[in-house]
Amino acid sequence: MKHDVEVRIRKLRDEINRHRYLYHVLDKQEISDAALDSLKHELDRLEQQYPDLITPDSPTQRVGGRPLDQFNKVRHGAPMLSLNDVFSREEVTEWHERITKLVPSGHGLDFYGEIKMDGLAITLHYTKGMFIQGATRGDGKVGEDVTQNLKTIEAIPLHLETRESKPAIKAMVTKALAGSVEIRGEVYMSKKVFDALNRDQEKKGEQDFANPRNAAAGSVRQLDPAVTVKRRLSFLAYDVVTDLGQRTHEEAHNLLAALGFKSGDHNEHLAGVEDIEKYHEHIGTVRKEFPYWTDGIVITVNDIPTFRRLGVVGKAPRGAIAYKYPAEQATTVVEDIQVQIGRTGALTPVAHLKPVRVAGSTVSRATLHNLDEIERLDVRIGDTVVVQKAGEIIPDIVSVLPKLRTGKEKKFHMPHVCPVCGSTVVRREGEVAHYCSNPSCYAVQQEGMRHFVSKAGFDIDGLGEKILVQLARADLIKNPADLFSLTEADLEPLERFAEKSAQNLVASITASKKISLARFLYALGIRHVGEETANDLATHFGSLQKIRRADLNTLNAIPNIGAIVAESIFSFFQEKKNTGMIDELLSRGVRILVPEKARKTALSGKKVVVTGTLTTMSREEAKAKVREAGGDWVSSVSRETDFVVVGDNPGLKFDKAKKLGVRTIDERELINLMAGK
Numbered sequence: 047m048k049h050d051v052e053v054r055i056r057k058l059r060d061e062i063n064r065h066r067y068l069y070h071v072l073d074k075q076e077i078s079d080a081a082l083d084s085l086k087h088e089l090d091r092l093e094q095q096y097p098d099l100i101t102p103d104s105p106t107q108r109v110g111g112r113p114l115d116q117f118n119k120v121r122h123g124a125p126m127l128s129l130n131d132v133f134s135r136e137e138v139t140e141w142h143e144r145i146t147k148l149v150p151s152g153h154g155l156d157f158y159g160e161i162k163m164d165g166l167a168i169t170l171h172y173t174k175g176m177f178i179q180g181a182t183r184g185d186g187k188v189g190e191d192v193t194q195n196l197k198t199i200e201a202i203p204l205h206l207e208t209r210e211s212k213p214a215i216k217a218m219v220t221k222a223l224a225g226s227v228e229i230r231g232e233v234y235m236s237k238k239v240f241d242a243l244n245r246d247q248e249k250k251g252e253q254d255f256a257n258p259r260n261a262a263a264g265s266v267r268q269l270d271p272a273v274t275v276k277r278r279l280s281f282l283a284y285d286v287v288t289d290l291g292q293r294t295h296e297e298a299h300n301l302l303a304a305l306g307f308k309s310g311d312h313n314e315h316l317a318g319v320e321d322i323e324k325y326h327e328h329i330g331t332v333r334k335e336f337p338y339w340t341d342g343i344v345i346t347v348n349d350i351p352t353f354r355r356l357g358v359v360g361k362a363p364r365g366a367i368a369y370k371y372p373a374e375q376a377t378t379v380v381e382d383i384q385v386q387i388g389r390t391g392a393l394t395p396v397a398h399l400k401p402v403r404v405a406g407s408t409v410s411r412a413t414l415h416n417l418d419e420i421e422r423l424d425v426r427i428g429d430t431v432v433v434q435k436a437g438e439i440i441p442d443i444v445s446v447l448p449k450l451r452t453g454k455e456k457k458f459h460m461p462h463v464c465p466v467c468g469s470t471v472v473r474r475e476g477e478v479a480h481y482c483s484n485p486s487c488y489a490v491q492q493e494g495m496r497h498f499v500s501k502a503g504f505d506i507d508g509l510g511e512k513i514l515v516q517l518a519r520a521d522l523i524k525n526p527a528d529l530f531s532l533t534e535a536d537l538e539p540l541e542r543f544a545e546k547s548a549q550n551l552v553a554s555i556t557a558s559k560k561i562s563l564a565r566f567l568y569a570l571g572i573r574h575v576g577e578e579t580a581n582d583l584a585t586h587f588g589s590l591q592k593i594r595r596a597d598l599n600t601l602n603a604i605p606n607i608g609a610i611v612a613e614s615i616f617s618f619f620q621e622k623k624n625t626g627m628i629d630e631l632l633s634r635g636v637r638i639l640v641p642e643k644a645r646k647t648a649l650s651g652k653k654v655v656v657t658g659t660l661t662t663m664s665r666e667e668a669k670a671k672v673r674e675a676g677g678d679w680v681s682s683v684s685r686e687t688d689f690v691v692v693g694d695n696p697g698l699k700f701d702k703a704k705k706l707g708v709r710t711i712d713e714r715e716l717i718n719l720m721a722g723k
């Protein structure tokens with residue numbers, strides 16, 4: 047009997063580990079999360095019954111650790127170095143010349159290029175294949191023992207395995223499994239997990255993380271591993287410290303892959319400066335599509351003996367550089383802090399900055415989110431601050447440089463009355479934000495209108511912010527329904543409106559009257575209902591009537607819709623003001639397309655990925671249209687993907703599609719498919 051259990055336990059462990067590897071190292075998925083959880087559950091139950099069968103590398107041991115009082119210090123055998131940064135071709139060329147002079151003549155240099163992951167450096171020790179200890183870099187000589195937390199990261203194998211590899215690599219793997227091996231790499235947080243974490247922090251009224259690096263570092267340096275496990279971190283290996291006979295950095299990477307680590311999807315052998323430049327350029331264009339953040343590439347002298355001979359200057363090896371992309375941070379001065387009123391009536395403090403270049407564009411404003419954030423940063427008008435642009439995100443103030451203060455800086459106070467309509471400002475119990483108490487505040491209306499006509503909503507061409515303000519000032523629109531009564535005669539007397547543009551605007555308003563349920567719901571501007579949720583609601587209910595009538599329990603039972611969102615939807619449809627507005631929209635000719643009709647296109651139920659730039663529509667429009675046609679918009683290519691739409695300058699998704707044999711189509715074919723052709 048016990049023998050049978052032992053066999054079952056072993057098989058379960060192998061199977062769970064295989065799926066872990068597929069998912070976290072190879073980005074593939076064979077069984078659902080629920081099925082995998084079920085296997086883990088069975089294993090856990092058996093281990094509870096037979097605790098003597100528990101091994102330290104069992105998948106159940108990833109989450110077993112107790113909170114610590116403090117981390118122990120670990121002295122690194124070989125120092126954990128950093129890299130010197132370069133930013134231009136000239137600097138790469140200088141580096142190349144410098145090191146060429148230092149290696150004995152006749153040795154042509156070759157290189158290895160890889161992604162510089164934006165996370166935190168970690169070193170891992172394995173003995174006889176078992177993960178025994180992991181530590182942070184610390185000061186490079188002494189780090190902290192974070193083994194328990196690293197065990198929660200599924201991309202880190204708890205024991206090393208022999209994966210398929212060439213004979214030369216196989217010999218190294220055998221050696222690694224027999225003795226001790228030290229592996230280094232970067233713990234990081236994917237963009238998706240980072241965004242979800244910050245949304246969650248906001249919901250809980252807790253602080254946002256400034257960037258994925260801080261989030262990853264904060265998550266690894268948690269005394270309670272139960273917190274770390276929730277942060278869903280990843281790991282990318284980039285070096286084998288132990289000499290197992292590897293002669294090149296490229297071989298070290300092959301060895302890492304053979305031992306079961308994720309070692310980079312974009313690594314490349316590079317012959318010289320020309321190749322390095324091309325690689326830097328290529329990654330520079332495709333990195334926006336990566337599921338993680340990267341601020342540069344790492345170039346390493348490929349030949350390991352040569353790399354060693356080149357030695358170390360200060361804390362960085364001569365034989366490797368970080369070739370960075372333009373800085374995403376800069377310093378500037380806060381000239382003023384003003385409040386902006388959003389669609390929900392929330393007052394958002396915005397810092398007006400002395401314009402500064404960050405990551406290729408000029409930044410003159412940064413959001414300060416709310417009063418708590420201002421207090422946390424202790425930012426004052428006149429302060430010098432560090433601003434940051436992460437990806438497409440609105441710039442953020444990361445920190446203040448208090449040493450640069452003159453004493454003339456002024457503290458910000460939240461206004462007591464709304465700067466637009468003069469009503470009182472309130473802060474509700476348990477909420478971080480301040481709100482204008484007047485539901486018909488002009489600013490609130492204005493923001494609501496902007497949202498209503500936006501691309502993902504009614505998508506009305508020619509209704510920019512300026513025109514909306516103009517129409518509101520002329521008393522022509524008080525709420526979205528008023529748009530649908532506008533006539534050319536209303537518009538023509540207005541400044542900037544010639545006969546033609548009045549005609550055009552009325553035509554685009556008329557054209558927008560036919561709208562999908564999902565876009566209609568989004569346009570209403572219900573709190574917490576973004577595009578995704580609107581889409582989920584439309585698919586689930588199929589008609590506006592059903593949503594209007596749904597009670598709180600029904601809404602709560604919908605997958606992906608949490609209690610706060612359900613409550614917000616429910617109370618929106620309880621308010622006469624809102625239902626009255628919807629009725630008015632319908633009576634002025636707005637027609638909601640029945641989802642069933644839309645679903646009968648060739649895209650129905652199909653998974654669609656887009657890579658590169660489309661010419662006739664933006665990504666946002668494409669996303670909305672694919673969904674309207676019943677398709678499923680997904681961000682990464684897998685075997686399950688049905689179509690990869692290839693635009694201009696396609697990224698790596700194109701290569702992956704070809705590799706996996708996924709059907710690729712161009713923009714025109716996509717449009718035809720959406721139209722049901």
Ligand code: IVH
Pocket residue numbers: 126127128129160161162163164165166167168232284285344363366368
């Ligand atoms: S090689 C000699 N490769 O960047 C140091 N580092 O600025 C060995 N990093 O401390 C580093 N991705 O934390 C290397 N593919 C990569 C990397 C990488 C991220 C980090 C690492 C290092 C820092 C240096």
